Amino acid sequence: MGICRTKDNTIKEIAKPTLDAIASMENELSTELDTDRKGTIYLNLSKEYKTMFYQYKDFLNDGMCKICEDENKIKCNEKNQIQKHYIQLAKEYLWKSVYYREKLLILIKELGVIDYPSNSNIFMDVDLKYRYFVEYGYIFKPNENEKEFYFDVFGETQNESINTIINDLRYANRAYYYVIKRYEEDKNYEELSVWYEVQGDLYLAIQILLMKAGEGLSDNAKLAFDCYKKRFENLQMFADPKTAYGGIIGMPYQIGFFDKLLKDYKIPQVYESIQFKKNLAEWICDGSEPKKFKSYIRKTNIDFLPEEDKLKEKLKQKVTDMYPNIESNRYWNNWKYLINFIHNKLIQNWNEQPLKNLTKKWTDEKDMHHWLQDKIDSLLFIKNEPQFQSIKEVPSAGGNADHWFKYIHIEDKWIRDSSTYKSYPFEVNELIEYLWKEHKPQICSYAQQNKLGLLIAIDSRDETRKNLSPPYLVNCYDFKIDKDNLSNSGICVAIFVFHVLNITPSKRK
Numbered sequence: 392m393g394i395c396r397t398k399d400n401t402i403k404e405i406a407k408p409t410l411d412a413i414a415s416m417e418n419e420l421s422t423e424l425d426t427d428r429k430g431t432i433y434l435n436l437s438k439e440y441k442t443m444f445y446q447y448k449d450f451l452n453d454g455m456c457k458i459c460e461d462e463n464k465i466k467c468n469e470k471n472q473i474q475k476h477y478i479q480l481a482k483e484y485l486w487k488s489v490y491y492r493e494k495l496l497i498l499i500k501e502l503g504v505i506d507y508p509s510n511s512n513i514f515m516d517v518d519l520k521y522r523y524f525v526e527y528g529y530i531f532k533p534n535e536n537e538k539e540f541y542f543d544v545f546g547e548t549q550n551e552s553i554n555t556i557i558n559d560l561r562y563a564n565r566a567y568y569y570v571i572k573r574y575e576e577d578k579n580y581e582e583l584s585v586w587y588e589v590q591g592d593l594y595l596a597i598q599i600l601l602m603k604a605g606e607g608l609s610d611n612a613k614l615a616f617d618c619y620k621k622r623f624e625n626l627q628m629f630a631d632p633k634t635a636y637g638g639i640i641g642m643p644y645q646i647g648f649f650d651k652l653l654k655d656y657k658i659p660q661v662y663e664s665i666q667f668k669k670n671l672a673e674w675i676c677d678g679s680e681p682k683k684f685k686s687y688i689r690k691t692n693i694d695f696l697p698e699e700d701k702l703k704e705k706l707k708q709k710v711t712d713m714y715p716n717i718e719s720n721r722y723w724n725n726w727k728y729l730i731n732f733i734h735n736k737l738i739q740n741w742n743e744q745p746l747k748n749l750t751k752k753w754t755d756e757k758d759m760h761h762w763l764q765d766k767i768d769s770l771l772f773i774k775n776e777p778q779f780q781s782i783k784e785v786p787s788a789g790g791n792a793d794h795w796f797k798y799i800h801i802e803d804k805w806i807r808d809s810s811t812y813k814s815y816p817f818e819v820n821e822l823i824e825y826l827w828k829e830h831k832p833q834i835c836s837y838a839q840q841n842k843l844g845l846l847i848a849i850d851s852r853d854e855t856r857k858n859l860s861p862p863y864l865v866n867c868y869d870f871k872i873d874k875d876n877l878s879n880s881g882i883c884v885a886i887f888v889f890h891v892l893n894i895t896p897s898k899r900k
Contacts, residue, residue, distance in 0.1 A: 485527075767801070855892070
């Protein structure tokens with residue numbers, strides 16, 4: 392049956408003692424009444440199921456195609472069935488590990504023994520929940536037969552999955568508050584330096600989770616920074632100046648979680664660098680999107696730029712470098728605000744595809760006009776500006792402009808399947824060039840007064856929808872300058888292409 396079957400037999404052979412132990416403990420659990428013994432069984436079952444999950448984890452990461460290399464022996468349908476089987480196994484083992492861990496946490500909270508360090512370590516081991524709820528995006532469905540089982544989902548964000556993880560970290564931090572208090576009474580500076588670092592890390596992890604959920608407050612970053620400062624203060628009380636002291640390694644919150652969380656922000660593993668974490672917390676304290684924080688990210692991974700930074704980089708490269716005087720245009724700031732707004736809508740469409748079903752209901756371009764005008768009106772509302780639209784015809788352009796935003800002209804085009812639009816290319820760079828060449832006279836005519844314009848194209852053709860290799864987001868927009876008018880204060884036009892796809896690009900990565 393090929394490589395997959397061979398691997399499965401090997402896993403089953405290696406895992407037999409683990410599966411036997413699981414069966415024995417679950418049988419004991421069905422009749423066990425002693426609370427302490429129950430807690431021990433819950434913990435051990437979670438550990439054993441975690442072991443089983445790691446045996447099959449690779450199948451959750453689209454690794455099946457790489458493992459099933461013997462195409463002559465495994466037919467496509469059979470391969471898909473095997474893949475689904477192993478993915479389901481991995482998911483079930485991960486859930487069981489999360490489930491028994493949560494049973495233990497519920498027991499600890501009911502007994503009110505959270506202030507014991509050994510219990511706080513269990514709350515700190517959030518790797519399983521992070522994988523299940525955030526990385527793999529599974530959803531918990533309550534069991535009517537077990538109403539006492541629950542997750543602590545209420546908290547500081549609208550994201551219940553992230554709340555469950557933050558709540559675990561906060562429970563752990565509550566225990567270390569008492570630990571630190573006892574060591575302060577004993578003036579044990581060495582232990583204090585360790586636990587202040589742990590407490591700082593937990594606050595930093597909570598802060599990054601909040602940022603991941605879209606929350607901008609930096610209170611937890613400030614708490615983390617204060618903890619790191621106290622860590623250094625206590626370190627100086629006992630440390631040998633000639634000795635280098637690294638950070639703590641091997642704590643439950645680090646393994647498989649903290650480094651993974653940081654990587655979401657394109658930051659390399661850093662938990663061994665206390666000074667880095669202190670700087671990171673300080674930079675986050677500067678604001679919800681601190682420049683220093685993003686600057687450091689760029690330096691740590693040169694290939695990474697936040698999407699808005701990519702927009703600014705391209706704007707600088709294509710426009711301001713070529714046309715240095717454009718910033719003197721009194722409409723410049725409004726135009727930049729507008730393109731940033733459209734860029735954010737482009738990111739939303741890129742990740743969530745809100746136009747996927749909407750365009751299927753459109754019958755003509757008026758539907759697209761209404762959709763875009765609603766977006767512009769909402770932007771004017773946010774800016775507390777009066778809403779208005781053009782009523783003046785421009786004879787050289789042949790009619791009314793599609794939209795206006797604070798005297799900036801916006802033209803929209805719907806590229807769809809019909810005899811009229813068959814000539815448009817599919818490759819995005821070629822499409823942008825085609826749009827610019829075709830609509831340049833019209834756009835430049837409207838933009839004669841303020842020298843700035845915008846063209847938005849929505850491409851919902853069948854061939855576009857089926858595209859399995861969509862362009863990178865940064866390739867979906869460009870800036871064009873009318874060189875013929877460069878000597879006459881030039882005209883700059885931003886062109887955005889919204890691709891309507893069956894599957895979001897982010898899911899294909």
